[in-house]
Amino acid sequence: MKNTKSLMRKSHLMGTKIRNLRKRNNLTMEDLSARCIRVNAETAPSVSYLSMIERGKRVPSEDMLSVIASVFQKDVDWFLDDVPEEKSITPEKGNRGGISGIALEPSFLFSNEILQIAIPEMLSQTGTSGRQFAHLLIRAHQEHHQNHFPDLERAAEDVGLKRMPLSVDELIEIAQQQGLKIAWFNKVPASLAKELGGNAYRAPTNNIVTSFFDSPGTIYINQLLKKFPMRLKYDLAVHIGHAVLHNRDGLKSVLLTGLNHNNTLSADGTQSSQSSNLNAQDILHAWRDFESSFFAGALLCPKVPYRQLLDRQGYEIKTHELLGVSASVAMRRMTAVSSYRHWHYFDAYAPGKLKAVYRGNGIPLPWGNMREVEDPCQHWAVFRMINAPLQGTSAQISILNVGDEPRIYVCESTNVKDMADNSHVLCTGIDLNPAIDAQGEDARSIAHDLKDVCVKGGGSAAIPKSIKTQLSSVARILNINWVERGIETEARMICPRGAECPRKPSCYQACGEKNVRR
Structure with missing residues (x-):
């Protein structure tokens, strides 16, 4: 057992490491203190004490450091070594958005005058x-x-x-x-x-x-x-x-x-x-x-109180019942109040109609556009859930190629009815790649490995133990219960539309036949 004096001799980088971990996971000091209290209220640091630890003014007790380490899924010794963090995993301050754009070149074609003429024509030709x-x-x-x-x-x-x-x-x-x-x-x-x-x-x-x-x-x-x-x-x-x-x-x-x-x-x-x-x-x-x-x-759902409630409830969708608001309002607010920024949200009606979309992480649309299409990928959670029984929720880990590179997503979906008695599916999810990278792991490599496993399994497969361990650690840091539930199910390969099906053999024909029968 290490005593306080031993910790003091090894605490040179501790404050910086805790601060970097906290910021990398977009947690305020209030957030981290609250998370520590849920691990062990007796030894958790207060906000003011956390501030002093990060500034090197105080050294936590061994029990307190153990609580902090538990929140971030790190070994206590990691905070006490003399190895500074690599630049590649320090907090980044860049573009907040997750949607890719295009270079507006040559610029003379993107002048206000030309766009004013071209946009109405584009809308007319596309039926938008x-x-x-x-x-x-x-x-x-x-x-x-x-x-x-x-x-x-x-x-x-x-x-x-x-x-x-x-x-x-x-x-x-x-x-x-x-x-x-x-x-x-x-x-x-x-x-x-x-x-x-x-x-x-x-x-x-x-x-x-x-x-x-x-x-x-x-x-x-x-x-x-x-x-x-x-x-x-x-x-x-x-x-x-x-x-x-x-x-x-x-x-x-x-x-x-x-x-x-x-x-x-x-x-x-x-x-x-x-x-x-x-x-x-x-x-x-x-x-x-x-x-x-x-x-x-x-x-x-005011930001700070709602965020604290979600943190206590592990971001369960049923939290909306505690507030007396609809699941739709609660799930959309998750994307705005969470300390993790890479969220998406869909509201889908059968057979393939998106009523509402939010893609803060840049995920492609499930059916390629906002209209009904004839070849939706049947493996998206929102599509699978459309005809599911109207009870409970479903978590899913998905692999999707974005820019020719696989990414790992996880979502929680629920089938509900509106006042007009129309069934529809609400789905909220996150892009796991930034969370994996934030912990110093190689998200790209893990996504490729998981994709290979799914390809060998015909499009879906149980997550290998080694990958499951890595994802479970990230899930506990994010404190989102349905991420952990999704890890316990089979991972699925999905695509923006059936014609781009990555499965071998392709399920595109089966998807088309299924919609024709409908």
């Missing part, structure tokens, strides 16, 4: 609506910033005072404080129903109008939402967001639940038309819808 293109721009902005919008977070915190959970009554009170009145309806006004192409109860194609705003300050809410308090909370929070952020002048969107296969819904459930016309007002309204939706999530 102006609203769809606006949401693509917004999603690219969101993904580039990895869901980091501190101004929107602060605005929501100023209104909600970081209270969690918020009840329906508390949200109604907040709405009234913003000068909004609440009214209830049983039938959609004829003028609005006509605009949406539906009837006095529903929008077209099995959608339900859940709420809308009527100038100058009334929120009309569908009586059905009294039976769906989770959705009611979201609608109230969105309208509060419009009032706070835009003085109610942006409240032009009608909130819907369901999926219209003739039109496209935005990430927050607002109606989008198929017109290929693109104008500045459409883009502005789409941006305001996004801001209000993000505000709603931040109001219902």
